[in-house]
Amino acid sequence: DAKTTQPNSMESNEEEPVHLPCNHSTISGTDYIHWYRQLPSQGPEYVIHGLTSNVNNRMASLAIAEDRKSSTLILHRATLRDAAVYYCILSYSGAGSYQLTFGKGTKLSVIP
Amino acid sequence: EAGVTQFPSHSVIEKGQTVTLRCDPISGHDNLYWYRRVMGKEIKFLLHFVKESKQDESGMPNNRFLAERTGGTYSTLKVQPAELEDSGVYFCASSQKTSGETYEQYFGPGTRLTVT
Numbered sequence: 001d002a003k004t005t006q007p008n009s010m011e012s013n014e015e016e017p018v019h020l021p022c023n024h025s026t027i028s029g030t031d032y033i034h035w036y037r038q039l040p041s042q043g044p045e046y047v048i049h050g051l052t053s054n055v056n057n058r059m060a061s062l063a064i065a066e067d068r069k070s071s072t073l074i075l076h077r078a079t080l081r082d083a084a085v086y087y088c089i090l091s092y093s094g095a096g097s098y099q100l101t102f103g104k105g106t107k108l109s110v111i112p
Numbered sequence: 113e114a115g116v117t118q119f120p121s122h123s124v125i126e127k128g129q130t131v132t133l134r135c136d137p138i139s140g141h142d143n144l145y146w147y148r149r150v151m152g153k154e155i156k157f158l159l160h161f162v163k164e165s166k167q168d169e170s171g172m173p174n175n176r177f178l179a180e181r182t183g184g185t186y187s188t189l190k191v192q193p194a195e196l197e198d199s200g201v202y203f204c205a206s207s208q209k210t211s212g213e214t215y216e217q218y219f220g221p222g223t224r225l226t227v228t
Contacts, residue, residue, distance in 0.1 A: 043219030082135050
């Protein structure tokens, strides 16, 4: 499985932008980059995904390096509700399965 | 639209007993997944259904775990007999039929299983 590396924790002030980095130097050409987050006492929640180009949706933006060996999840204005563990995941499609391989993720704390 | 639901939210059983967890995916989602997080560890994949068929069960830890998906709708995960190390949170997720490229998995709130 392709691996990702994320900082264990980060802090942000409320209403400021947050940049969550992820390294994935062994990514293959067909791997998608996914971000999920898990709020306390809830199941993981999809945030965004991309392949090569930068992506935007209502929740966040995903900036992907040109060599695809790293990416950054951008929350444009952090709110207290964004405090969660954020997971950067590379897709795995062995034998037609699309299992998600979760790492430890980055625990984001938002300071009021 | 209703999300993925799981029942029960919490189950406490004794070692050696049997427990059955249930997952109702989002209506129309062909793909259903089971994951779990045991104490202090990362969330791990257990298995993947496409409709009623098991597409990938490479994550199932041993033969004490049995997953079924009757008629391609809801799914059950039975643990028999339960062991202490089975304690953790069991998540179910579903996704639409994939194009083979991209997908989003929608997770339920999880069932917290405690084996004493």
